[in-house]
Amino acid sequence: MLRAFLRTEAGSTTVLLGATVLALLWANSPWAGTYEAFWHTPMGLSFGDAAFSLDLRHWVNDGLMTVFFFLIGLEVSYEVRLGQLRDRRLIAVPAVAALGGMLIPAGLYLLLNFGGPGAVGWGVPIATDTAFVLGVLAVVGARCPDPLRAFLLTLAIVDDVLAIMIIAIFYTASISVPALVTAAALLAAIVLLRWLKIWRAPAYILLGFGLWVATLESGIHPTLVGIALGILVFVYAPTDQKLLLAGEAVQEFTSEPSAQAAREATRRVQRAVSVNERLQLRLHPWSSYVIVPIFALANAGVRLDGETLRAAATSPVAWGVALGLVLGKFVGISLGTWLPLRFGWGILPGNLVWGQLLGGAAVSGIGFTVALFIVELAFEDPGLHDSAKIGILAGSLLSALLGWIIFRMAWDRGGVCAPPDAEPSEDLPTLLTSPVGPDDHVRGPADARVTIVEYGDFECPYCGRLHPILEELRRKNPDVRHVFRHMPLRTLHPRAVAAAIVSEAAADQGRFWEMHDILYDNQRFLTDADLEHYAAELDVRSWSEVPRHVARIGRDEESGQASGVRGTPTLFLNGVRYEGGLDLDSISRAVAELRQSS
Incomplete structure (x- = not known):
């Protein structure tokens, strides 16, 4: 709707x-x-001697x-x-x-x-x-x-x-009391029809027009x-019963098409709404x-x-x-x-x-x-x-x-999600405090010359914009690897933590990056029902491990806080905070400079 x-x-x-x-x-x-x-130009209605x-x-x-x-x-x-x-x-x-x-x-x-x-x-x-x-x-x-x-x-x-x-x-x-009383009576009549569950359109149209005229005359x-x-x-x-009746009517029309079946299916589908x-x-x-x-x-x-x-x-x-x-x-x-x-x-x-x-x-x-x-x-x-x-x-x-x-x-200018109460004047560290380890989610070769560590939030629109850029960067640069760490902005993005938990459940089955891509491709649809649907697509069911997943996300958040991450996305290139633009050309230039200096 x-x-x-x-x-x-x-x-x-x-x-x-x-x-x-x-x-x-x-x-x-x-x-x-x-x-x-x-x-x-005047235009009106007349009924005998009465005119409007x-x-x-x-x-x-x-x-x-x-x-x-x-x-x-x-x-x-x-x-x-x-x-x-x-x-x-x-x-x-x-x-x-x-x-x-x-x-x-x-x-x-x-x-x-x-x-x-x-x-x-x-x-x-x-x-x-x-x-x-x-x-x-x-x-x-x-x-x-x-x-x-x-x-x-x-x-x-x-x-x-x-x-x-x-x-x-x-x-x-100005107020005309007789017209106002008439309007109130007509409105009461409409309310009565509704209370009696009388749904005849002509009655509502007639009473509604009368109410409009009376209100206009009242001032x-x-x-x-x-x-x-x-x-x-x-x-x-829609109630389950109405949906069931509508479904049965549509099924009957599908099996035996006829004008009568079409009319009944249309009527029942409309009544469901x-x-x-x-x-x-x-x-x-x-x-x-x-x-x-x-x-x-x-x-x-x-x-x-x-x-x-x-x-x-x-x-x-x-x-x-x-x-x-x-x-x-x-x-x-x-x-x-x-x-x-x-x-x-x-x-x-x-x-x-x-x-x-x-x-x-x-x-x-x-x-x-x-x-x-x-x-x-x-x-x-x-x-x-x-x-x-x-x-x-x-x-x-x-x-x-x-x-x-x-x-x-x-x-x-910036392209970063930050909580409204973030401290912009804070002196932030420039080095990554937690090096990449076996617990990280890594996409790319272990001996990569350039490692990009991203602190991201699945509900952050700027992270969503960066996602295809990093994919294109890796495609053009096989010696670059991408590490993703969780930084859900809890006060800003209410569904980010749930999405992160689902991604960790997928990681238990070796499908983190598949879920990562699904979540970013469907970033505007992260309700509980949506997340359950994505989990079912990948056959993810390890919900008994949610406390462990929450702790894992918390460790990423702690490392991000210690490294000065205050918004998403934040990138570290070979352990150093990246301060440039979040577009393909800017990040590619930074990667090329690192490759030349190494």
Whole structure:
């Protein structure tokens, strides 16, 4: 579910960006007057003397975007019940980070606008645009591992929920009590249907539309309806009975194909999966490729001529939005990540280092969909309206650029995983304290002219990047041998120790290097179930020796600590710490120099 969500959102970024560019071109073309005229075209429904009408922009913002927030509700419901939000320790860090990423931007904005006409726009820089953020992470590629995407997705979910609460509380102009009572009654009816387990789509569609109209008339923004309905949609894990029935139906269709058997197999397979997941699968493409781009087309158009740019350059609204997104988000999310880690309130998913976390904090300043949404609610003055939009565009572009720079620096400068609390100023030994012995895992000739000792971690992304480089180095240099020693960063990579234990179990059967290669080739899949699968592939079963394996790993860690290893990967070439780049050319040059000097 998570991978499918990420693929859909990241893939739709190009469409969303195209719609944004088209809106800007339209608003700055010779036909700029048609932009606002078109989106103010009224459209409505009439039933006899009763009529309900909105302009096109409000149909998009209040109507279509309800589907977008409905999907957020579905995702929240799924993650809380079956996904990552079940683990409170995994929720704590991104939740506090999301809170920090809202408070600091709002505070920066108010510092520049408090008491002025733009103060009401403090909510504009608080929200992160998930689609754009994941699109930037897709461009970042290998520098951003899946755990960071999962961390930012959890952060974005919390961010969206808090943003919707802010919209409902602070951006509701007036309340109509009769309409609000009607909305509450319709919502109670939907809850009753769910409690009675009546799953008739027409009933939910009719009640849902009525709830949307009543909420709109009440003065509360109807997007709140979307997230509430999404949370109410039933979600469950497939039961063994449903899976069995689905399997039997598919087997029956395979043995005796017919239209009736196909229909029954389809029905039973669908019933094995919750309504929540089926709706996400159907609606995500529509939301990502149609609804959100239409929203961008309807709202991103702003005149970028000399007059508006000069006004924005001196506008505290534009500066407040831009600084809130670029600086506020970065500081707020970074501080909100550090605090729970510092006080032990939660943990991070594996494969994350501070360079990646800071890069994620920077790109989280890309605020677009919800930011534009709040602009429409907050400002009636056209000048403030345009300045806020320019601030959003400038802040989002700068956040994307800052994030890309940080990811590039984190990857290219050092390329080493180190715990967040490592001591960078420590004077470290340069010599290997424990020479290579019979207990080591060695790949290569015993009389090799060059010995490379690697202290590695099976979950470290930089070790994963180094793995094929060392293989290529050995292939080109038969007189080089590779020694692997364990250095699992326990506070940073929660699955590294288990992976190391499995590799030692394989070593008992003479298959260490086979398991070593499997673990690095499947580095993103190191759950207990994954490790059991890899062990079964190699017929590894010596689990009674786990205490001995743990002690063996501990000896590697002790030798690494004594040799000054504080991060992974760390290399020693012929017993001397290697300080060069972790690329094939740099290591090859170092090997050639050692070969010449020996």
